[in-house]
Amino acid sequence: MMNTPSLLVLAGDGIGPEVMDQVKRIITWYGDKRDLTFDVSDDLVGGAAYDVHGTPLHDDTMAKAQEVDAVLLGAVGGPKYDVLDFNEKPERGLLRLRKEMDLFANLRPAQCFDALAEFSSLKKEIVSGLDIMIVRELTSGSYFGEPRGIFVEDGQRVGINTQRYTEAEIDRVARSAFELARKRNNRVCSMEKANVMESGVLWREVVTEVHKADYADVELSHMYADNGAMQLVRDPKQFDVIVTDNLFGDILSDCAAMLTGSLGMLPSASLGAPMENGRPKAMYEPVHGSAPDIMGKAMANPSACVLSFAMALRYSFDQGEEATRLEKAVEAVLAKGIRTADLMQADGGKPVSTSEMGDAILAELEASL
Ligand code: NAD
Numbered sequence: 001m002m003n004t005p006s007l008l009v010l011a012g013d014g015i016g017p018e019v020m021d022q023v024k025r026i027i028t029w030y031g032d033k034r035d036l037t038f039d040v041s042d043d044l045v046g047g048a049a050y051d052v053h054g055t056p057l058h059d060d061t062m063a064k065a066q067e068v069d070a071v072l073l074g075a076v077g078g079p080k081y082d083v084l085d086f087n088e089k090p091e092r093g094l095l096r097l098r099k100e101m102d103l104f105a106n107l108r109p110a111q112c113f114d115a116l117a118e119f120s121s122l123k124k125e126i127v128s129g130l131d132i133m134i135v136r137e138l139t140s141g142s143y144f145g146e147p148r149g150i151f152v153e154d155g156q157r158v159g160i161n162t163q164r165y166t167e168a169e170i171d172r173v174a175r176s177a178f179e180l181a182r183k184r185n186n187r188v189c190s191m192e193k194a195n196v197m198e199s200g201v202l203w204r205e206v207v208t209e210v211h212k213a214d215y216a217d218v219e220l221s222h223m224y225a226d227n228g229a230m231q232l233v234r235d236p237k238q239f240d241v242i243v244t245d246n247l248f249g250d251i252l253s254d255c256a257a258m259l260t261g262s263l264g265m266l267p268s269a270s271l272g273a274p275m276e277n278g279r280p281k282a283m284y285e286p287v288h289g290s291a292p293d294i295m296g297k298a299m300a301n302p303s304a305c306v307l308s309f310a311m312a313l314r315y316s317f318d319q320g321e322e323a324t325r326l327e328k329a330v331e332a333v334l335a336k337g338i339r340t341a342d343l344m345q346a347d348g349g350k351p352v353s354t355s356e357m358g359d360a361i362l363a364e365l366e367a368s369l
Contacts, residue, residue: 073285
């Protein structure tokens with residue numbers, strides 16, 4: 001028997017605490033009804049941490065995040081904090097968590113619930129039933145490579161960033177993608193620009209080597225990232241798992257996400273190396289931000305945060321069936337036309353509040369027993 005799994009909840013700023021409240025109700029439900037109890041602790045991140053500690057992430061909170069089985073994060077940021085120095089900004093708290101926990105694989109599912117297919121900018125038949133997973137390398141590449149900066153050369157300014165990947169960095173994220181594919185439809189498409197970038201040549205070589213050595217049962221294909229962007233809007237259902245670097249992943253995952261309609265629906269997971277207990281270091285968070293425009297109005301859609309918890313059930317706690325139960329509960333709520341304001345059509349009737357959306361998800365969970 002494993003010990004009671006531990007969760008650190010960092011609700012953060014803006015609508016973060018509002019959507020996280022609904023997740024907490026669901027966590028309680030799992031304890032009461034599925035005998036799945038979590039040891040939950042709360043702490044501050046982002047602007048909320050800055051207000052109390054003068055830093056967006058206190059060292060004690062960082063230490064706790066390293067100890068727990070998984071971190072659940074709401075959102076950080078807000079106009080109040082825009083004036084702060086770079087190192088004090090709420091987003092630095094988030095980046096510190098990702099960096100110090102070494103969360104190198106960012107999983108962004110792009111899943112289109114049938115009930116929301118009309119929200120996509122693409123034709124319904126192209127996105128209906130879409131279920132792809134983008135694995136983005138998160139701790140290296142152009143956003144971290146040295147040298148970087150703005151320098152003066154021959155009397156003019158030059159901006160420099162460096163795309164740099166080691167074999168080990170490519171190897172580990174490729175393995176994450178292959179492992180995921182085995183739990184899904186067993187296909188990986190790796191995207192880079194091997195036609196014009198040496199880092200892309202190495203990326204392709206290492207992914208191919210890892211595949212040959214340990215994952216020959218998984219179907220592997222390669223695609224140039226620019227073609228990948230075109231294919232994502234032409235025929236997204238051709239993909240199962242896409243693995244790509246930090247920069248291309250940033251762009252391609254946003255592109256894929258928008259195929260599915262609303263920011264309020266999109267979960268994510270960031271995973272690192274396995275800990276002693278075999279679970280990966282992990283942080284789960286909705287893709288959206290703190291939405292200051294709707295904060296305090298009970299309008300936020302909690303689904304992205306709820307679906308992030310479903311990812312935690314699947315990837316940190318080996319509770320795939322319970323994760324599916326929760327995803328299906330969200331889907332059933334939407335299919336009944338119960339929607340928060342972000343998912344209403346112009347003539348769509350009356351939206352429900354954040355907590356009413358939580359009520360409806362809990363009712364579906366209850367009905368699933
Ligand atoms: P945002 O994601 O907060 O909001 C964009 C738009 O989507 C807004 O109109 C908002 O009302 C809507 N929206 C977002 N989530 C929603 C939800 N769950 N339900 C209903 N509507 C939702 O992005 P932004 O406005 O560009 O940024 C606001 C703040 O959030 C900024 O300070 C930014 O730095 C920060 N931010 C944080 C994260 C994060 O914590 N991971 C991510 C993005 C932005």
